Amino acid sequence: MSEPTGLRARKKERTRDAIGDAAVALFLERGFDSVSVNDIAAAAEVSKPTLFRYFPTKEDLVLHRFADHQGEAARVVRDRAPGVGPMAALHRHFRAGLDRYDPVTGLNDHPQVVAFHRLVFTTPSLAARLARYSQEDEEALANALGEGIRARLRAAQVLVVQRVLSRANWQKIAAGRTAHAVHPEAVADAELAFGQLP
Amino acid sequence: MSEPTGLRARKKERTRDAIGDAAVALFLERGFDSVSVNDIAAAAEVSKPTLFRYFPTKEDLVLHRFADHQGEAARVVRDRAPGVGPMAALHRHFRAGLDRYDPVTGLNDHPQVVAFHRLVFTTPSLAARLARYSQEDEEALANALGEGIRARLRAAQVLVVQRVLSRANWQKIAAGRTAHAVHPEAVADAELAFGQLP
DNA sequence: GTTACCAGGTTGAATTTTTAACCCGGTAAC
DNA sequence: GTTACCGGGTTAAAAATTCAACCTGGTAAC
Secondary structure, three states: OOOOOOHHHHHHHHHHHHHHHHHHHHHHHHOHHHOOHHHHHHHHOOOHHHHHHHOOOOOHHHHHHHHOOOOHHHHHHHOOOOOOOHHHHHHHHHHHHHHOOOHHHOOOOOHHHHHHHHHHHHOHHHHHHHHHHHHHHHHHHHHHHOOHHHHHHHHHHHHHHHHHHHHHHHHHHHOOOOHHHHHHHHHHHHHHHHHOOO | OOOOOOHHHHHHHHHHHHHHHHHHHHHHHHOOOOOOHHHHHHHHOOOHHHHHHHOOOOOHHHHHHHHOOOOHHHHHHHOOOOOOOHHHHHHHHHHHHHHOOOHHHOOOOOHHHHHHHHHHHHOHHHHHHHHHHHHHHHHHHHHHHOOHHHHHHHHHHHHHHHHHHHHHHHHHHHOOOOHHHHHHHHHHHHHHHHHOOO
16 A cells, blocks of 8 residues: 655655644744744754755745645546546545545634635735646646647636635635534535536 | 754754664663664664664664763863862762762662663673773773873773772662662772772 | 575765855845 | 845755665574
């Protein structure tokens, strides 16, 4: 199951986690702009060049958690079971995320997750950078769906649907409701949104 | 008091401690000969060449705790208060070690310390290597005491006295007595031994 | 008596990290 | 308006570490 972890690979992973965790912790505590990369490097006990070797920009220190899901939509389409249409596969995948309260669906009421989302959505430079990630995701999904303008349109539609659904879920939870309470609506919303896709 | 700890120095110290601690823990658990340096490197999460960069031989993995006291006798003589003779200074220093139950005096009943001493005294290659450490200590002390054969003889006498005293203390404790109970005898023994030095 | 393996220890190249210095754009001081 | 500092980000060289391979001396198998 797990790869033959050499010493080198294991330590790199640990370093990366240490930097990412220290960054998110400090950002949540003091806000994105009030924390310098020097602070993060110091907290992670790493030098500044090392920090930038793992994360090319300050924004990526936050967004690496989304980056884990990079290209996921395209993968879902490519790996779908035979006989299942692309849209159905994406719908099912999103639904599964809802059922396990995956943070990317916005349907998660752990305080840390909520605070993290607020951080991302209320910091302009982060939202901007997140849009660029999304852009790449969109291209990958388009390629998985086929060629030409139709594939690109469908890819864009799917991702925008997911973004709207996630944001709606998050807002309800930010308003104080529990993830469990919101779940039925979230499922219904997804039903509606995916249902009206071409 | 503390040095300006750069990142590099701090990590080196941590690595050294990780290796040394892992080694002692494994040796106490399974015995010196039943643990390979590969085991230690793996436990400390370090490669074999790195291990040997910190500790030149397997024996040093145990004896680095004595190495901290390297040259101590010479230092005591050199740094003694004015008006105090070399022998008096050494006697006082040993007595102070007794009073604070310093492990090097043998007068310490913490299970880990006792087990550690047993490890050293019952493993031939360790005893041998410890003798070499002691040899260097002796030369340094001789230089601190003066020149010529008389200084060397006195250095040897002092160190042999310390070794005998430490071992006597350890044996009483290994027999089950507490350090506190042994303390008066230990002081008296030291009085006697240092008193009969020329 | 080969053969093979194991443990202590070494070697050289490749990778990673630290260090200290720098660039650049912004902004506060005066 | 210049000077000085701060934060994001980069650079080149030095130090540390991993990796894979090797050497050597023992000792177990056969």
